[in-house]
Amino acid sequence: MANKHEGFVTEITPRSEDFSQWYLDVVRRAELADYSPVKGCMVIRPYGYAIWELIQQALDVRIKATGHVNAYFPLFIPESLLHKEAEHVEGFSPQVAYVTHGGGEELEERLVVRPTSEAIVGTMYAKWVQGWRDLPILINQWANVVRWEKVTRPFLRTTEFLWQEGHTAHETEAESEAETLKILDLYAEVCETILAMPVVKGRKSESEKFAGALRTYSIEALMGDSRALQAGTSHNLGQNFAKAFDITFQARDKSVQHVWGTSWGVTTRLVGAVIMTHGDDSGLILPPLIAPYQVVVVPIGRDNWRETVLPKAQEIKAGLAAAGIRVTLDERDERPGWKFAEWELRGVPLRLEIGPRDIEKSQVLVARRDTREKIGVPMEGLAGRIKELLGDVQRTLFDRARAFRDDRTRRASSYEEFKKLMEGRPGFVVASWCGSAACEAQIKTDTQATLRNMPLGSATPTGACVRCDSPAAAEAWFAKAY
RNA sequence: CGGGGCGUAGCGCAGCCUGGUAGCGCACCUGCCUUGGGCGCAGGGGGUCGCCGGUUCGAAUCCGGCCGCCCCGACCA
Structure with missing residues (x-):
């Protein structure tokens, strides 16, 4: 019964004590992932994978709804292909894993384990595109990649x-730019409505853009320790890869032109983002829309509870399941208090307690994970009420995360103020920036903060750069980041 | 790649300084008892002490080497 005020869970380091350790504790104790024998590689355990699958589905539906189709490109890429786009190689070569042997023999040409697929996709697109009628090509793939x-x-x-x-x-460039921004919007919408995680959409600086891209856009979120996390990126590749891989088409005006490309991705990092956005000292808190179990039913009773309470609990579970709610019934031989703590750790949005007293009153007791409120709910119309509550939890989590983010977003008008704000763990600091890489680098040296992005739709600033006296070119959000 | 820390039961750790039959808590198994916030009691199973070598009558412990992992910083989703 230690930690009574902290929510009953032991073996989790309090967030305030060591956020990083708290994160690792939650991942381990909630059985989201485990370390594998290979350094830096993890096993995604069933509960963690279920969360990823729900995120995946939300994305997949939207990607398809915007006209894209799924395909699959191979894991191995001949080394020479990766080297075709100069900036791209330079950006990725330190992180690339190679296959040197196969079938018991040394390979004539080493194979790269894809760190991303632009090279192989570009190679194939060159074969598939002849004329303007072949465009656009809108392909997505779900895959694994390796970066050392x-x-x-x-x-x-x-x-x-x-x-x-x-x-x-x-x-055309206009089309590729529209595509890049369309996907950025799609990502932001999924993060905000499904993951309940507010994000800032914006453009990356030259120094932070994708290796080989014309422009990179990102969505940035603020984690519970006030550090920023890049949650997704969308790149307008311009004609860079088309030129490197010779992807040409005959245009409507009969001229031969290079295509305009885009690439964009989000990763299993989003699972980590959800943990760090919503979790508390008792463990995970999952937004209902990505909770593998939205409701857990915990039967309560004396030694004969299996006879007296369980049938009712099963009936409730079946009713909720029939209404399309993801629900589980915990009928293990453990004490209720133990089960409460266990499911809180796993972040289940609603816990439904059903005992003799509830059966008498024809009600259940619903406990919210986000606010810890306990609410009596009549058995009559239960599924409808549960759906309302799930919606409310989803909204509350988003509102709470947004308030947290907004509260930690400040504006700096002088460099002194900027540096002062960046002490400790401040969140975002908004400032005008001249656009020079030198200022960006100096800011990083002085404060450890990086330019996260330049939000779309910001008015062009009229004043001077926060660091130098040159005229400001853009409004930028800075933060210490993951 | 730099700095730090750690490898002893599934997890968390003690034992090492000062060598002498490997321990604690949780978890696990059996039984009883309990069940509205991690019950209680009793019994039980489980470890080539990261690896290799050395010193010694004897090494988890001392010495040398190696390997691995974690954390913090510079680079990256």
Whole structure:
């Protein structure tokens, strides 16, 4: 019974004590993932994978609804293909894993384990595109990729990770730009409405853009420790890859032109983002829309509860399931208090307690994970009421996260003020920026903060750069980031 | 790649300094008892002490080497 005020869960480091350890504790204790024998690689356990599957479904539906189709490109890429786009190679070569042997023999040409698929996709698109009628190509793939990382953390950065990567080809720059922004909106919508995680949409600086892209856009979120996390990126590749891979088409005006490309992706990192956005000292808190179980039913009773209470609990479970609610019934031989703590740790949005007293009153007791409120709910019309409550939890989580983010977003008008605000763990600091890489780098040296992005729709600032006296070119959001 | 820490039961750790039959808590198994916030009692199973070598009558412990993992910083989703 230690930690009574902290929510009854032991073996989790309090967030205030060590956020990073708290995160690792939650991942382990909630059985989301486990370390594998290979450094930097993790096993995504069933509960963690179920969350990913729900995120995946939400994305997949939307990606298809915007006209894209899924396909699959191979894991191995001949080394020479990766080297076709100069900036791209330079960006990725330190992180690439190679296959040197196969079938007991050394390979004539080493194979790259894809760190991303632009090279192989570009190679294929060159074969598939002849004329303007072949465009656009709108392909997405769900895949694993490998990037040899020096520092890894479960979900946030692992050597191998799962993601979705879209690769499109268009006739004009206007189309590729529209596509890039359309996907950025799609990502933001999924993060906000499904993950209940507010994000800032914006453009990356030159130094932070994708290797080989013309422009990179990102969505940025603020985690519970006030550090920023890049939650997704969408790149307008311009004609860079088309030129490197010779993807040409005959245009409407009979001229031969290079296609305009885009690529965009989100990863299993989103699972980590959800943990760090909503979790508390008792463990995970899952937004209902991605909770593998939205409701857990816990039967309560004396030694004969299996006879007296369980049938009613089963009936309730069946009723909720029939109404399309993801529900589980915990009929293990454990004490109720133990089960409460266990399901709180796993972040189940609603716990439904049913005991003799409730049966008498023809009601159930519903406990909300987000607010810890306990509410008596009549058995009559239960499913409808539960759906309302799930919607309310979803909204509450988003509102809470947005209030947290807004509360930690400040504006700096002088460099002194900027540096002062960046002390400790401040969240976002908004400032005008001249656009020079030198200022960006100096800010990083002075404060450890990086330019997260330049939000879309910000008015062009009229004043001077927060760091130098040159005229400001853009409004930028800075933060210490993951 | 730099800095730090740690490898002893599934998990968390003690034992190491000062060598002498490997321990604690949780978890697990059996039984009883209990059940509206991680009950209680009794019994039980489980470890080549990261690996290799050395010193010694004897090494988890001392010495040398290696390997691995975690955390924090520079680079990246």
